[in-house]
Amino acid sequence: MRRVVGLLLIMVAAQLHGAELDKDLADFKRDVLEVNKRLLLLEEELLFPADTQVGLYVSLDVGHYFAPDSLTLKMDGKVLASHLYTDKELRALKNGAIQRLALANVKNGFHDVTAFVTGIGPQGREFRLGVEGRFEKKHGRHFVQLHIEDDAAKQQPRLYFRDWQ
Amino acid sequence: MTMLRLCLLTLALLITSVASARLDQPERIEEPAYGEVVFYYLQGDYFAALTRAQMALERGEVHRHRDDLKVLIGAMYSAYGMPEDAEKVFSQLLSGSVSEPVAKRAWIHLAGLYYRQQKNRQALALLDSKVGTPPEDLKEVYLSLRARILMRLGRYQEAAESLDAFAVNHPLNAYLRYNLAVSWINGEHPSKGQAWLWQLANMPPGNEEVNAVKEKAMLALAIYMLRSDQEERALELLRNARLDGPFSDISLLLYARALLIEQQPRQALPVLQQLDKLSIQRNTVQEAQLALPYLYQELGDEPRAAQAYRDALQRYDDLQQYLVALEGKVAAGSWFRDLVGKPQWTTAMDPLPHFLPKRVESFPTFYEWFASLSFQHGWKNYHELQRQQHLLQQWQGRMPGLQELVAAHQRKHDDVVPRAQALLQDLSDQDLQGRLTRLQRRFDKAVQDQDPVPFATPKERKLWQAAQDAEQHSKDWGERTRPDLQEKLAFAKGVLQWDMQQDIVARQWPRQQTLNALNDLLEKNRQLRSRVLVAASRTPRLAYYHQEIDSLSVMLGGLMQRGQTLLARQQSQLEASAVAQVDATRKRLRAFSAAAYEGLADMQNAALRQRPDTAPSQTGLPGAGGEPPASN
Incomplete structure (x- = not known):
C-alpha cells in the first residue's frame, strides 16, 4: 500500500512540477551564471590586478601543416603553463577560436617568453618547435599572443609572439 | 547502445546544428575575449562560454565583435535551455542597427529557437521573410532548419527541395532524408519514400551512426514491403540484416514474421529461437513469445506449441514480478541512484559525464525511452544541475580563500597607504612643478632679452662677475680712476660679452633640452603620483570587495x-516517466498474457473437438498432465 501511495505521489508531484520545471531551471541557470561571473571577476581582480596582469593567448591559423599536441610556455625562464590538446580544443582553434593559456602577474618592464610546441606536421611527422619573444609590460592589462600559422612556401608551421596591446 | 548513440547524436545535431555550424570557417578574431568565448562555444561548453561572454561585456572587453558576441550569446542561451533570455538578446540586437550578416545570423538563430518551441509557422515566416538568401557559411544550417520545419508542417515536397540543395555528406542529411522518406511512405507518396529509403539503405558503410541510419532505412523499407504484399523482397532485405547491430532484435522479429507469412515456418524457427535468447525485457522478445507457439502449431507440433505458450506465460509472469519490484526500486529512489552513479568531477567546467544506462539491469525495459528526446532532456538537465551544484560547492569552499585575499589586500593597503601619503605630501612640499615653471620663465626671459650670462660657463661667469666688480670699484673711485683703465675694462667686458654671445644658441639648446627632460620626468612623476593617489584611495574598492564577498556568500547558500530542490524535482520527473514506462510494459504484458491464454485455450478447444475420445495428455495441453480423464 505504501509503495502504491509512493508511486502515486511521484507521478502527481512530477505532473505538478513538470510544467514549470524548465522555467525554474532557466531561472536557476541565469542566477548561477550571474554568481559565477561575479565570483570570477572578483577572483581575477584579487589575484591578477590590472596593473600587473598579463594574459597569454594561443591562436592557430588554418593549421594544414601542423596540429599541436602539447605546449609549454615559459616566462622569464620559469614554466608558466603546460597544456595537452584535446581534439575538441584543436577543432575550436582551427575554426578561429583563441585559447587563454595563462594569466600571470609581472612588473612593468621587459619580459622574455618562450614557447615549446610539439605536434604532428606534414606527412604525419612529429614536430617540435620553439619560439622566443619579448614584450614590454606597461601600465594596465597586457595581452601576448602566441600565433601558430602555416608557412605555405615551406609547407611548415610558423610560430611567433605578438603584443596584443 | 548504438541506437542510443545514434539518437543522442541526432538530438545533439538537431539542438546544436544551428549554433555550431556558424563558425566552421576559419576567421580572424581581433579581440582575445571574443576568441576565448568562441573557444568554449565551439567545444559545446556553453556554461563556460556564457560566463566568459558576460565577463567580457561587463568589463567592456569586446568592441569590434560586440554584435557577433551577442548573436553567439543568444544562440548559446537557446541551446542551453534559456529561451526567454535568448529571445531577449535577439530582440535587443535586431531592434538596433546591426550589419546585414549579423542580422541574418540572428534571424536564423531566432527561427531555430521558435522551431524548438514548436512555433513552426513563426519560424518559417522568419526564415522566408527576414533571411531570404542565407549567407554562404550558414546555408546548410538554414536549409536543414527549413527542411525540418517544413516536415513538421507536413509540406514534404518543399522539404525535399530544401534537402536537395543540402550537402550530401552533412551528418544531418541522411537522418533528415530518412524522416522525410518515412513520412512519405506513410502519406501520399509511398513510391518516393520507398525510393529514398532504398537509397539510404544502400549507402556505403560508414561509422556506427551511418550504419545505424542504413539499418533503420532497411527496416522501414522491410515493414513497408511486408505491409504492401512484397514479402519476397522484404525477405531478401532482411536476410542481410546485421545480427550485432542496434536493431538486430527488430530485424529478427520482422524476418521471422516474413518467413511465417511466406509459409516457411522451419526457416523461421531458428530465427525466433535466436531472438528468444535475448532479455525478456525487450518488446521484441515479449512479442516473439507469442510467435513461437504459433510457429510450432504451423509445424504441427502441438505439444511443443502448448509448452511454448506455457513458457511464455511463465516468462510474462516472471517479468511482471520483476516490474513490480522495479517499480518499488524506482519509488524508493535506488533505481535512479544506480542509473546516475557517482559522477567524477575534477574541475568546475568539466563536461557532462557520459550516459551509462547499462549501469542498471532494467536497461532493456527502458531501451526506447532512454533514446527519447524527453528522457535525454531531463537527463541532461539533471546532470547540468549536478554540475552547477558542484560548481557552487567549489565556490563555497573557495570563499574563505577569497576572504583571506581581501584581508591581505586590506593589510597591504593599511601598510602602504600611510607611506604613500607621506610620499605624496613630500612631493607636494617640494613643489617640483612650481620650481620647474620658474626655471622655464627665467630661461624664456634670458632668451627673450638675449642675456648671455645665464648661459655662461663658470669661468666666464667668474670673469663677468670680476668685470662687474671692477666697474663698480671704478665708479666708486670716481675721478681717481685712470681713464685708460676704464676703457680697458669696458673693452675686456665687451670681448667677454662678445665671446658669450657668439654661440648663444648653442649655449641655450642644452638648457632647453634639460628643461624638456625635466618636464618629461615631471610628467612621469605626475603619472606615478596619480597611480599612487588612486592606489592610496582604494578604500571604497576594498569596501566593495568585502560587500561583494558577503553578498555572494549569501547568494551561494541560497542557490x-x-x-x-530542483535536482529532486528533476529526479521525480524522470522517475515518474520511468514508472509510466513500467506501467505501459505491464499493460502490454497483460495483453500478451491474455493472448497466450487465448492461444492455449484455442489449442485445447481444437484438440478436444478433433479427438474427443483421446486423453488431453497426448496433446501436452495444460490441465491434462497425463492424468486419466474424469469421465466417470
Missing part, C-alpha cells in the same frame, strides 16, 4: 538550496 545551493534551490539547486537541491
Whole structure:
C-alpha cells in the first residue's frame, strides 16, 4: 500500500512540477551564471590586478601543416603553463577560436617568453618547435599572443609572439 | 547502445546544428575575449562560454565583435535551455542597427529557437521573410532548419527541395532524408519514400551512426514491403540484416514474421529461437513469445506449441514480478541512484559525464525511452544541475580563500597607504612643478632679452662677475680712476660679452633640452603620483570587495538550496516517466498474457473437438498432465 501511495505521489508531484520545471531551471541557470561571473571577476581582480596582469593567448591559423599536441610556455625562464590538446580544443582553434593559456602577474618592464610546441606536421611527422619573444609590460592589462600559422612556401608551421596591446 | 548513440547524436545535431555550424570557417578574431568565448562555444561548453561572454561585456572587453558576441550569446542561451533570455538578446540586437550578416545570423538563430518551441509557422515566416538568401557559411544550417520545419508542417515536397540543395555528406542529411522518406511512405507518396529509403539503405558503410541510419532505412523499407504484399523482397532485405547491430532484435522479429507469412515456418524457427535468447525485457522478445507457439502449431507440433505458450506465460509472469519490484526500486529512489552513479568531477567546467544506462539491469525495459528526446532532456538537465551544484560547492569552499585575499589586500593597503601619503605630501612640499615653471620663465626671459650670462660657463661667469666688480670699484673711485683703465675694462667686458654671445644658441639648446627632460620626468612623476593617489584611495574598492564577498556568500547558500530542490524535482520527473514506462510494459504484458491464454485455450478447444475420445495428455495441453480423464 505504501509503495502504491509512493508511486502515486511521484507521478502527481512530477505532473505538478513538470510544467514549470524548465522555467525554474532557466531561472536557476541565469542566477548561477550571474554568481559565477561575479565570483570570477572578483577572483581575477584579487589575484591578477590590472596593473600587473598579463594574459597569454594561443591562436592557430588554418593549421594544414601542423596540429599541436602539447605546449609549454615559459616566462622569464620559469614554466608558466603546460597544456595537452584535446581534439575538441584543436577543432575550436582551427575554426578561429583563441585559447587563454595563462594569466600571470609581472612588473612593468621587459619580459622574455618562450614557447615549446610539439605536434604532428606534414606527412604525419612529429614536430617540435620553439619560439622566443619579448614584450614590454606597461601600465594596465597586457595581452601576448602566441600565433601558430602555416608557412605555405615551406609547407611548415610558423610560430611567433605578438603584443596584443 | 548504438541506437542510443545514434539518437543522442541526432538530438545533439538537431539542438546544436544551428549554433555550431556558424563558425566552421576559419576567421580572424581581433579581440582575445571574443576568441576565448568562441573557444568554449565551439567545444559545446556553453556554461563556460556564457560566463566568459558576460565577463567580457561587463568589463567592456569586446568592441569590434560586440554584435557577433551577442548573436553567439543568444544562440548559446537557446541551446542551453534559456529561451526567454535568448529571445531577449535577439530582440535587443535586431531592434538596433546591426550589419546585414549579423542580422541574418540572428534571424536564423531566432527561427531555430521558435522551431524548438514548436512555433513552426513563426519560424518559417522568419526564415522566408527576414533571411531570404542565407549567407554562404550558414546555408546548410538554414536549409536543414527549413527542411525540418517544413516536415513538421507536413509540406514534404518543399522539404525535399530544401534537402536537395543540402550537402550530401552533412551528418544531418541522411537522418533528415530518412524522416522525410518515412513520412512519405506513410502519406501520399509511398513510391518516393520507398525510393529514398532504398537509397539510404544502400549507402556505403560508414561509422556506427551511418550504419545505424542504413539499418533503420532497411527496416522501414522491410515493414513497408511486408505491409504492401512484397514479402519476397522484404525477405531478401532482411536476410542481410546485421545480427550485432542496434536493431538486430527488430530485424529478427520482422524476418521471422516474413518467413511465417511466406509459409516457411522451419526457416523461421531458428530465427525466433535466436531472438528468444535475448532479455525478456525487450518488446521484441515479449512479442516473439507469442510467435513461437504459433510457429510450432504451423509445424504441427502441438505439444511443443502448448509448452511454448506455457513458457511464455511463465516468462510474462516472471517479468511482471520483476516490474513490480522495479517499480518499488524506482519509488524508493535506488533505481535512479544506480542509473546516475557517482559522477567524477575534477574541475568546475568539466563536461557532462557520459550516459551509462547499462549501469542498471532494467536497461532493456527502458531501451526506447532512454533514446527519447524527453528522457535525454531531463537527463541532461539533471546532470547540468549536478554540475552547477558542484560548481557552487567549489565556490563555497573557495570563499574563505577569497576572504583571506581581501584581508591581505586590506593589510597591504593599511601598510602602504600611510607611506604613500607621506610620499605624496613630500612631493607636494617640494613643489617640483612650481620650481620647474620658474626655471622655464627665467630661461624664456634670458632668451627673450638675449642675456648671455645665464648661459655662461663658470669661468666666464667668474670673469663677468670680476668685470662687474671692477666697474663698480671704478665708479666708486670716481675721478681717481685712470681713464685708460676704464676703457680697458669696458673693452675686456665687451670681448667677454662678445665671446658669450657668439654661440648663444648653442649655449641655450642644452638648457632647453634639460628643461624638456625635466618636464618629461615631471610628467612621469605626475603619472606615478596619480597611480599612487588612486592606489592610496582604494578604500571604497576594498569596501566593495568585502560587500561583494558577503553578498555572494549569501547568494551561494541560497542557490545551493534551490539547486537541491530542483535536482529532486528533476529526479521525480524522470522517475515518474520511468514508472509510466513500467506501467505501459505491464499493460502490454497483460495483453500478451491474455493472448497466450487465448492461444492455449484455442489449442485445447481444437484438440478436444478433433479427438474427443483421446486423453488431453497426448496433446501436452495444460490441465491434462497425463492424468486419466474424469469421465466417470
